[in-house]
Amino acid sequence: MGGPSAEREVSLSTGRECAAALRATGFDVTEIDAGGDLAARLADLAPDIAFNALHGRWGEDGCVQGMLEWLRIPYTHSGVLASALAMDKERSKNAYREAGLPVVESRLVARDDAAAAHAMEPPYVVKPNNEGSSVGIYIVQEGANSPPQLSRDMPETVMVEAYAPGRELTTTVMGDRALGVTDILTDGWYDYEAKYAPGGSRHVIPADIPEEITAACLDYALRAHACLGCRGVSRTDFRWDEGRGRDGLILLETNTQPGMTPTSLVPEQAAHVGIEFPALCRWIAEDASCDR
Helix, strand or coil, rough: CCCCCCHHHHHHHHHHHHHHHHHHHHCCCCCCCCCCCCHHHHHHEEEEEEEECCCCCCCCCCCCHHHHHHHCCCCCCCHHHHHHHHHHHHHHHHHHHHHCCCCCCEEEEEEEHHHHCCCCCCEEEEEEEECCCCCEEECCCCCCCCCCCCCCCCCCCEEECCCCCCCCEEEEEECCCCEEEEEECCCCCCCHHHHHCCCCCCEEECCCCCCHHHHHHHHHHHHHHHHCCCEEEEEEEECCHHHHHHHHEEEEEEEEECEEEEEEHHHHHHHHHCHHHHHHHHHHHHHCCCCC
């Protein structure tokens, strides 16, 4: 849990919640704030499994997964390749396209070029290619005269993506089962604050949408999970322009380490189908393995 990524605080919250739930179901749990000595601490501890509650770079992109493979410690969630692929937004989009899944136009652009001139016709979005939790999102509105003034904290290469209008939908996959569809309601963009601050967003589950769109979300989430090679739990996010029917449903990205905080979507969807939080955490732990 924790670690050095931009999503450290969310990961600490996820770790605390999951540790408490695992203890409640009978596991002996040691909480480790991941630092530079992580490999040595794990080697000394020699745990039966590692429950990965890290988010963002290093914990979600294949790095810690590779370390756990090297140490031969069974671990949860997706393996090295699926984690790295899902975290790289452009490469995961290429996998979605090959699988016939709907995505919007996007391209990788040098940060300075994206700040100097429009990289595509507005409206569009600029974001890091390898961060999660809506970290570093810039929305360029239709008719904007100038490109966004990007923070120097943004990576040297950024993704520029056509803006997908509509409602924010999400679906959890647990093993080979899609759990449901949540409609995420906010007053503005579903940004970091809206995701994790109490009252930042309202979740409607099941989403009040046509059966055809529900079925498509469930199908697309399962196919995204499979085409990336995910394991355990994943969550796939969508935008739906309801005026265009099924043609307005766009797949945004798949999260291989979805949040497990008090405001998170995965525990809500699991509870909706009768899987309470301790049972969800136990399932994730018992699914752990090497060679994922």
